[in-house]
Amino acid sequence: MKLFPLRTHLSYERLPVYGDKRNVSPFSATSLKKYRWRSPSPGSDRLPCLRLSLSRCVVLAITLCLCLGLIATGGYRRRHRETQKKPPPRIPLPWEHFPRLNGFYNGVGALVKSDDHIPEQLAINSSTPQKPIDTQITPVFDPVPFNPYAEYESYEYLNDHHPVQKCYIDPDDKIPTPEIFAYPGIPQNMTAPFMGSYKELGLSDDVCFDRFSRFGPYGYGYNLDEGGLGLAEKSDKSGIERLWAQSPKIDYRGVDWGAAQKKCYEKNKARFEGNVTDEPTKDGKNPVPRQAFILRTWTGYQYDEHQMLTLRAMVNELALKTGGEFDIHFLVHVKDNSIPIWTDKEVYQKTLEENVPEEFWGFSTLWSEQLMRLYYPDPFPENLQNPSGQPVHGVYRSAHFALQWFAQHHPEYDFFWNWEMDLRYSGHYYEFLRQATAWAKKQPRKLLWERNSRYYIPSYHGDWQQFTKKVEEETYLDNETPVWGPVSFPNSKMLPKANDVTPPHSFAEDKYTWGVGEEADIITFNPLFDPSRTTWVFRDDINGYDLKFPAPPRRTAIITVARLSKRLLDLAHEETYKMKHTMFPEMWPPTVALHHGLKAVYIPHPQYFDRNWPLEYMDQTFNHPKKPFDSPFGGGEHNLLGSSFYYNSGFSGTLWRRWFGYRENNEGGTKDEVQGSGRMCIRSTLFHPIKKERGPTE
Template identity: 60%
Template sequence: MPRFHLSPLNIGEGPRRFLYDKLPSHSGESQSPLPQTTQFFKSWKQRNPWSNRIQRPRMSFARVVTLVIAAFLLFAMLGTGIYKRHIRLSHRGKGEERKLYHWEHYDKLHGFFNGIRDLVAYRDWVPEQNVIDMSSSPNPEDNIKPKKPAPLNDKKEPPMDPIVFNPYPYASEEYLKHHDKVETCYLDEDNKIETPDIYAYPGIPQNMTAPFFGSYEELGLREDVCFERFGRFGPYGYSYSREEGGLGMSAKSEAAGSEKIWSTEKKVDWRHMDWGKAQKRCYEKNKVRFHKNETETKDSENAKKKVPRHAYILRTWTGYKYSDYQLLTIRAMINELSLKSGGEYDVHFLLHVKDDSIPIWSSEEIYQKTIRDNLPEEFWGMATLWSEQQMKMYYPEPFPNNVYNHAKAPVHSVYRSAHFAMQWFAQVHNEYDFYWNWEMDLRFSGHYYEFHNSIGEWAKKQPRKGMWERATRYYIPSLHGSWHNFTEMIEEETFNSDEKPVWGPPKFEHSGMLDPPKEVEPPQSYLQDNYDWGVGEEADLITFNPIFDPAKTNWVFRDDVSGYDLDLPEPPRRCAIITVSRLSRRLLDIMHRETYIMKHHMFPEMWPPTVAFHHGLKAVYAPHPVYFQNNWPLEAIDGTFNHPHKPTDSVFGWGEHNQLGNSFYYNAAFSAQWWRRWLGSRENDEGGTEHELNGSGRLCIRPTLFHPVKYEKGAE
């Protein structure tokens, strides 16, 4: 969702400025003196016949020479300016560098692009940031840092074999002690075609770059493996022919060692797959895991723990083009989240019908035709349609007292109210406990179930004390140390600040609010709590970027607030950039009621965090690993991202250019480049098949969330 138009594709052009509103023009009968003056000269011309004659003033020779010289100098100056501008533009077109951002002066990192021939065991891995070039480092302290170059591997084969990556706990004795058995799900109705596995390498390329933000260990993700494209996407059709039911996309790729996955894996013919039916069969086989029956209700002591269900919602729209790479990604989502989990997740397409004139709600035939025209056939049974016209009826206007509509768009436009469709979906599909709001330009290199399940379990363990304050900060393990140290640091910062910590629903002046749930009132005071309250409680909101106070920044949509009394101060707000998140049914239900009962509304990235904030719900920012293309000094990255000197410096405002060089933000330019390099593409005259063949092989990267990826290509 664009804001400042700092497009990753236009990074070389520099940042564009805001488009300020023009002053309103006069309408109706103008009070300006200009029409009166014009009418005066018109009537004067009619009265004075001499007015139409050309008057030639008498001029002395000296005066004429002066005018000629002045005119010559004026034209010379204009010509020089035009010429210099032409030269400047032509040089820029020939590669003249623009003025660099401050972070672009830091050295570029290259360990992202180390390949599978450089694999080492995790215990032997040394991050690129820790490798010191002694020839250029006069600092004696650098001598104590580990220095291990990437191993020299003259062989084309990787030094280790890939392994099946299985993050599911279902076979363990501990799981079966407390939960019902998971019944195996299959791809076909006859229960003959098994769901495929994916493969990882049990190591990391030596000197692979370490992430600056987030932690694999803290979230409970395996940090000792990496994924390359054959093991990750091969089982979904990447590496075998269309005649065999695959997609045949790997013909020009470097492929050393890739054939080893087929020694244990069977190729699946995906040509006639119906994922919608497969998901429904899987749920029916396992529904005892999610709902208590009468026997279990009576015998509560011996009852098994029931597992929450998740709706995994892909936000798409009519006209969206699904590439073969997109098919691989979606197949991976459904297989790993839904079928292999025994139905814990259902993947849905929430498809925005952009043409409001299509009567999708009055004709089943038109409804199904719209799906067939806008989704690949294997996903037809997974779509739910919606339109802005429908939202106008579901949440009718007015939404009064808007503070400032910076987008200059109607309140029901998807740009300003993407959450309307999510709220409506949760009302229609209230059988789920959680709803993941997922965008089509997200990519993930690891295993979907491991990532989502680990984040949910991590959020469940988080205490409420300091919750909102921690969520405002990026976690930098190399600087902050352990999560425990980070938590104590935030508490100390809060204590030394002028602001009171958030503890329960905030008190603020308003003219009408829904009452928060009774269970969110703190059981004891902030000082009495020993980080106990909230531990074991499911999070109502999980975001993937910090949850900040927009009033403290110059984020452009901070005042897109409607329905509150304009005679009172604006209500306190919270925001998380990118709408990607996990929302509880409780949160979505309150959002829904705040919208249709109270007529409250805010910009989409501000609305869920603010409702959670106002109603005392549990909200956390998950510190997933985020990589940076440049080697920022730790103090500089902490100061820039966590402690800006003034609002205009915020990385959630005019300082968003600081996000361009990382792997996850709405305008992160490096993200898509790195993802395409992993697929085998040549980017910016670097990488590609020849480079991989002559270098360390194809890329192998740790589980990483990429955004945005607007297009994909591989080896050519």
């Protein structure tokens, strides 16, 4: 302690300090040179035990050994007790006490017409005894083609649009695009979704898909030497001969989806002349909007056979069957920033071929974080908070940079779908995207942001008109100021607002008419909530706004899955490039829409839960949390673990693998299907996240 000049109530001898006593450390080179260490006292260099008798030294040694032994033994026993001690049992969360639902797992042998279907929740809550379900292994009905497309050859369509030229998979126009199939019924007591609505969105709710009818046309269920992907060696195959009789097997070896997609567009180029916002062309035909469907992938990603089925379905159902209305794109993140993909074509092609399956080379685009640093150069000043500690150009904090960059290089598209690789859809992709888009277009702007912030629970709220009225009442009772046009807030360095986003009249005068028929600039699949009212960890990850003022108002939709207009992405690009504004990826596009008065819509798609939630409690939990911490987008996010769609849902992967015929948690698989009602058959459902798709079949 003599070395440290500490101020205590004890008096320690201090080291002398030379020069400036306030600034010079006692351990500086100068002080150590000048200081002469005190000589030890006479005889202090001799061991103390040498001044003791031999017997005393022996006693001291034995005592020391005994003390060390006791200390070591006590430490070992304490550590042993700690390792053997069981952790206290985890207190179950409230929703874990709710009864489990099992109607998802009823199969094709229990199909009934939709009019005869009784949802599992209704059967559970009914006081009337339920009859046992009549089951068999073989499907009750034959699968039928599922066609959600417009009647392209009808007089009504051709009167408004140019004709659709048929597209093919192969360059010689000999392999037609396949159809997918559905069963015209629903397994009896199939569980109903708690949130969202098939009826409201106009999605088919009277059919279901098993794994063969959905993915058989893309190679599921037949061998590699036939051009398929297999995957069904141990699967129950009862009744699939009915499917193969209607859908011949396609040899997918050597298919170039990029070339097929490009040729399809060239055939149908006349359909897309002009822009979606333009007047009809000179020949009186209405142009069809062009849409880019972008899959965010990366170097090193493993493309499982199940993933290949999904990717083929996307290209066929969105691009080829629509006559080029969509283009599928891979936006491939090159993780190694040292690879000069923007300067060397050979390096670019080599990187592409090493990281993407050959059949998708033709529509893949590479990018890297280093490229984004060049495109959006530093500095990005005045960061409010950075909980992740990641750099602003890193994909974790700015995945939208690559999307903005892509949109600037592809002005031919009116809309851009940002899709993640761990999303799956059990229904038809075109039906889902078309109905989501059409529904969003019909939504009025009045109280739209307020409706967007809530989950729609039909069994509790009633129909959509009743839900709209309830949101209006709650807004007034809570004394909230509704969003009406672009929001104003104190800050500097803001881009000017467009003229067409100014409300045509006051909020009070509007009769839910403004915005009806207007395309949405952003469509999301989770609610658009105010992060400042939650404990969401990234709510203050904001860059470039003047910190002398309060943080700007903002909105967030968990999971970066959305449709974004070219107008929104152009504004986001200008905000980033000119003003150095950016936010966390799930917060940035919705906030740009909020600031600039653009139309934003949350789609209430059907969402399932694995437990039988009381409806009033569900509404309270998800729509009216008592504290910010309780929000499902904060400390209460555990409430969505048992749902079919959220960023960390556990049930989504379980249900998806069971549908594919794999065992999960010692349940399901071929044996259970054969002994029960056959293969699972589920309605159209959006799943997230799906981190793995394989499992044991036995």
